Amino acid sequence: MKTRVLLFVATVAMPRVVGAQHAAQLTPRDSALHALNRLAYGPRPGEIERVARAGVLPWIDAQLAPEQIDDTALTRRERDFDVLQYDRGDLARLYAAVQRARQERKRMGDTAVDQPDASPVAVKGRRLAAQVQQLAVVRATRSERQLYEVMVDFWTNHFNVYFAKGADRFLTPDYIEHTIRPHAMGRFEDLLIATAQSPAMLFYLDNWESVAPGAVPPQAMRLQARPFLGRRPALFPPPRDPTQRDSARRRAPQGINENYARELLELHTLGVDGGYDQHDVIEVARIFTGWSIRRPQQGGDFEFHDWAHDTGDKQVLGVEFERGHGMDEAIRLLKLLANHPATMHHIGRKLCQRFVSDDPPDGCVDDAVAAWRRTHGDIREVLRAIFHGPDFWAAANRRAKVKTPLEFVVSAARAVAAEPDTTPRLAQVVARLGEPLYLHVAPDGYPEREDAWVNSGALLDRMNAAVALAAGRLAGAVATLDSVAPATADPQQLIADVDGAILGGTMSENTKRVIGAQLSDIKDPVQARALATGLAIGGPEFQRR
Amino acid sequence: MTISRRIFVKSGGLALFSLGLDPLFLARAAFAARPSAGPLDRRILVCLFQRGAVDGLNMIVPHGDPLYYRERPRIAVPQSDVVDLDGYFGLHPRLAALKPLWDSKRLAAIHAIGSPDATRSHFDAQDYMESGTPGVKATPDGWLNRYCQHDREHQDTPFRAVAFGPELPRILAGTAPSLAIADLQAFGLRAPQPAARDRLTRAFEELYAGSATGLLSTSSQEAFQAVQTLQRVDPTQYQPANGADYPRGKLGKAMLEIAQLIKADVGLQVAFADVTGWDTHVNQGASEGQLAARLAELGQTLTAFAQDLGDKLDDVVVLTMSEFGRTVRENGNSGTDHGHATAMLVLGGPVSGGRVLGKWPGLDPANRFEGRDVAVTTDFRDLFAEVLARHLGARDLSAIFPGFTPDPARFPGAISA
Numbered sequence: 010m011k012t013r014v015l016l017f018v019a020t021v022a023m024p025r026v027v028g029a030q031h032a033a034q035l036t037p038r039d040s041a042l043h044a045l046n047r048l049a050y051g052p053r054p055g056e057i058e059r060v061a062r063a064g065v066l067p068w069i070d071a072q073l074a075p076e077q078i079d080d081t082a083l084t085r086r087e088r089d090f091d092v093l094q095y096d097r098g099d100l101a102r103l104y105a106a107v108q109r110a111r112q113e114r115k116r117m118g119d120t121a122v123d124q125p126d127a128s129p130v131a132v133k134g135r136r137l138a139a140q141v142q143q144l145a146v147v148r149a150t151r152s153e154r155q156l157y158e159v160m161v162d163f164w165t166n167h168f169n170v171y172f173a174k175g176a177d178r179f180l181t182p183d184y185i186e187h188t189i190r191p192h193a194m195g196r197f198e199d200l201l202i203a204t205a206q207s208p209a210m211l212f213y214l215d216n217w218e219s220v221a222p223g224a225v226p227p228q229a230m231r232l233q234a235r236p237f238l239g240r241r242p243a244l245f246p247p248p249r250d251p252t253q254r255d256s257a258r259r260r261a262p263q264g265i266n267e268n269y270a271r272e273l274l275e276l277h278t279l280g281v282d283g284g285y286d287q288h289d290v291i292e293v294a295r296i297f298t299g300w301s302i303r304r305p306q307q308g309g310d311f312e313f314h315d316w317a318h319d320t321g322d323k324q325v326l327g328v329e330f331e332r333g334h335g336m337d338e339a340i341r342l343l344k345l346l347a348n349h350p351a352t353m354h355h356i357g358r359k360l361c362q363r364f365v366s367d368d369p370p371d372g373c374v375d376d377a378v379a380a381w382r383r384t385h386g387d388i389r390e391v392l393r394a395i396f397h398g399p400d401f402w403a404a405a406n407r408r409a410k411v412k413t414p415l416e417f418v419v420s421a422a423r424a425v426a427a428e429p430d431t432t433p434r435l436a437q438v439v440a441r442l443g444e445p446l447y448l449h450v451a452p453d454g455y456p457e458r459e460d461a462w463v464n465s466g467a468l469l470d471r472m473n474a475a476v477a478l479a480a481g482r483l484a485g486a487v488a489t490l491d492s493v494a495p496a497t498a499d500p501q502q503l504i505a506d507v508d509g510a511i512l513g514g515t516m517s518e519n520t521k522r523v524i525g526a527q528l529s530d531i532k533d534p535v536q537a538r539a540l541a542t543g544l545a546i547g548g549p550e551f552q553r554r
Numbered sequence: 555m556t557i558s559r560r561i562f563v564k565s566g567g568l569a570l571f572s573l574g575l576d577p578l579f580l581a582r583a584a585f586a587a588r589p590s591a592g593p594l595d596r597r598i599l600v601c602l603f604q605r606g607a608v609d610g611l612n613m614i615v616p617h618g619d620p621l622y623y624r625e626r627p628r629i630a631v632p633q634s635d636v637v638d639l640d641g642y643f644g645l646h647p648r649l650a651a652l653k654p655l656w657d658s659k660r661l662a663a664i665h666a667i668g669s670p671d672a673t674r675s676h677f678d679a680q681d682y683m684e685s686g687t688p689g690v691k692a693t694p695d696g697w698l699n700r701y702c703q704h705d706r707e708h709q710d711t712p713f714r715a716v717a718f719g720p721e722l723p724r725i726l727a728g729t730a731p732s733l734a735i736a737d738l739q740a741f742g743l744r745a746p747q748p749a750a751r752d753r754l755t756r757a758f759e760e761l762y763a764g765s766a767t768g769l770l771s772t773s774s775q776e777a778f779q780a781v782q783t784l785q786r787v788d789p790t791q792y793q794p795a796n797g798a799d800y801p802r803g804k805l806g807k808a809m810l811e812i813a814q815l816i817k818a819d820v821g822l823q824v825a826f827a828d829v830t831g832w833d834t835h836v837n838q839g840a841s842e843g844q845l846a847a848r849l850a851e852l853g854q855t856l857t858a859f860a861q862d863l864g865d866k867l868d869d870v871v872v873l874t875m876s877e878f879g880r881t882v883r884e885n886g887n888s889g890t891d892h893g894h895a896t897a898m899l900v901l902g903g904p905v906s907g908g909r910v911l912g913k914w915p916g917l918d919p920a921n922r923f924e925g926r927d928v929a930v931t932t933d934f935r936d937l938f939a940e941v942l943a944r945h946l947g948a949r950d951l952s953a954i955f956p957g958f959t960p961d962p963a964r965f966p967g968a969i970s971a
Binding site for chain 1 (some may be wrong): 632677681685691692693694719720722724731732733734735741742743744745753754757758760761762764765766767768769770771773774776777780781806835836839887
């Protein structure tokens with residue numbers, strides 16, 4: 010009786026117990042599977058049972074406090090990635106060395122300059138770049154802080170930069186480590202300011218060269234700011250074209266560049282229907298004049314250029330920004346945007362898209378917005394509100410999401426207890442399935458909706474990847490099938506084991522029948538197990554989460 | 555079916571009227587919207603992206619202008635080497651293989667074409683040329699994909715829109731189904747032996763037929779249909795026709811595979827391939843050299859493709875594009891830097907060829923863009939829109955190029971009316 014009273018009070022004031030109510034309508038196993046499919050990259054062998062035993066709500070609470078989760082196994086594995094030992098400046102120097110070597114070859118009349126550069130410095134550059142992508146896959150696979158890694162992926166796409174655009178080739182790793190990751194579960198406002206001041210974003214959306222019309226750099230600056238080359242060099246694996254480079258001489262910036270201002274409003278904060286107009290975009294761009302990079306070609310940090318800043322009054326969304334406040338004008342604007350109702354709705358909805366459904370119900374979005382307002386944009390409280398709402402647990406939304414290529418590959422690796430190493434094989438599979446990491450050109454990031462990922466070619470590739478993984482043909486990510494199921498001569502037992510370990514007991518009758526028929530003439534239990542596992546991972550049930 | 559088609563034609567016509575398009579164009583659009591004879595529309599567009607910004611002035615050479623020679627003392631193509639086209643323009647000598655196609659009016663060039671956006675960044679300019687929205691970076695999809703989204707009359711087969719390469723390019727990104735094929739022979743399930751492969755294919759087909767829902771179901775059906783189709787076509791056994799000899803390399807392979815799909819009649823409507831190596835800042839060369847080698851590969855590939863297709867070329871248009879052109883004046887490294895307008899080629903049976911199209915602004919410094927580059931007199935979207943409308947019969951051009959009002963009066967005239 011006491012519990013009931015508490016529950017009643019809780020629906021008004023403490024949404025967490027509402028979650029208990031809805032989760033309780035599922036079996037402990039089903040709710041554990043659902044939570045592992047949404048807050049994590051799918052279950053590892055035995056994990057459904059562990060979460061079910063401990064209780065799904067305590068597990069969710071623990072995931073919402075990632076700093077308290079021990080993650081030493083991952084930390085050990087991260088030491089293998091030597092790219093983490095390089096800062097922006099180191100990578101910029103490496104990049105410059107590759108460029109110089111390449112120019113030299115070209116000057117010598119080497120007509121093979123468009124071929125991959127085999128010089129040691131270029132090979133090292135490509136290896137490090139591949140590590141950056143593989144590291145994302147390894148963290149998602151290995152980390153105990155699963156929700157945190159999911160959120161890193163979410164924000165990396167929300168605040169997209171393009172790894173292959175000029176200086177972003179050496180600025181992106183730092184952006185992930187020091188801009189996205191420290192703020193992924195913090196306050197949105199801090200994350201927004203961090204991205205606005207990150208060299209990677211300043212370069213990607215051109216704000217670093219946005220200056221008030223007529224502004225002239227001081228002479229000293231002019232000497233220092235050597236013409237910067239926005240190139241696509243051979244340092245990192247070229248996504249499409251290794252040969253492209255920008256004009257050898259870039260003109261001095263001559264006016265405002267609206268690019269960042271527009272995406273800040275449209276994508277990062279208010280949303281396309283957020284109630285701003287072209288005038289606001291221009292005013293935002295004026296506020297951000299002077300937000301630049303110190304010696305970008307050397308991997309320099311954020312720098313505010315007073316000389317480039319527009320000294321007039323500005324007005325955004327009807328709010329006055331009086332002249333004379335320099336870079337504080339933009340800080341004030343970012344804080345305003347971070348907690349604008351349109352922003353709460355835009356990002357709240359996007360989070361619900363990630364965690365609940367491609368077309369999230371209004372109630373779910375309302376809960377997220379209310380939590381945002383209550384906590385001034387504390388990301389973990391917004392998430393808590395989503396996870397404890399009825400829509401998160403509703404039957405219609407379970408297994409409603411199709412996995413992105415990253416989610417598919419990582420969940421497959423987790424399902425078979427693969428231990429990916431620093432070789433880029435898994436990241437390459439993610440790329441082949443359509444999601445080369447950090448290489449989405451447009452600022453909108455990889456989409457949340459299934460129609461972006463489901464097409465005939467990509468589906469066939471998922472099947473191929475599943476079979477290869479289960480058969481142990483993906484070097485660098487060897488499956489440990491003993492943890493999925495013991496090798497057995499009994500096909501029915503094998504199917505039941507695979508169903509339980511890989512699909513959490515959700516395998517359809519059709520899938521059981523088809524796998525059973527395939528096993529009928531296979532005598533070798535090890536081969537049978539690999540085939541059953543490959544079919545289960547490549548099959549339709551595993552494509553959803 | 556007939557009724558819905560009629561309504562479609564009618565409403566398409568209305569939409570065009572409101573854009574103020576001419577009656578001839580309207581008739582053309584209505585014509586293009588006729589129910590086709592077979593189950594599949596036969597018109598095909600192949601887009602070929604020259605990534606890196608091709609030097610239009612050394613591809614289609616204005617040899618009749620002394621300024622061209624004055625500005626390029628080391629890299630101009632000597633008049634004696636140019637394959638003359640009309641007394642003023644000529645082909646680079648390494649494109650000579652294309653001359654017969656020019657003479658038979660199946661090849662046209664458009665000069666001084668490019669983007670209204672002034673960027674000289676490869677990254678931005680390619681992005682704009684593929685999204686079809688110069689100056690707007692947030693456009694989520696590419697214009698070829700938007701064409702497929704808006705023209706629903708063409709039957710969706712898995713091979714309707716195919717990019718030849720490991721990743722789907724920006725130009726085909728979007729919600730309409732499109733395929734990236736790195737290697738036609740490897741498309742489908744992979745297994746060491748054919749028997750194992752067939753067995754695996756059947757198993758997955760049954761899994762998806764019985765348990766997949768929603769988009770997973772339709773896409774998997776398309777996938778297995780495509781696998782089956784390719785099995786029938788058997789790409790491993792392909793022999794180019796009419797003695798066509800594709801150059802070795804990625805471009806030749808891509809165009810060979812496109813020809814193969816066209817001849818196999820699998821419903822290919824839009825194909826895309828790209829070729830790199832045009833960013834000739836240093837030692838560009840003149841009649842011989844770096845650029846010449848690239849042009850030779852391009853010319854031989856297009857010639858082989860046309861030969862291989864034979865009569866099928868009557869239904870095909872190949873459109874080349876490049877993000878911008880290069881400086882009129884050669885630089886200090888015997889190369890050229892990033893410029894503005896460039897030249898594009900249009901090849902195929904439906905082409906109104908044998909002409910250099912577009913409005914030539916000349917090389918006079920007073921008429922140059924920012925005093926240094928060939929000015930853009932044809933917005934690339936006018937050419938792309940013409941090809942989509944007059945060749946593929948696209949109606950809703952403003953949906954394909956948002957923020958742009960296509961006007962047949964500005965079409966360069968690349969496709970025979």
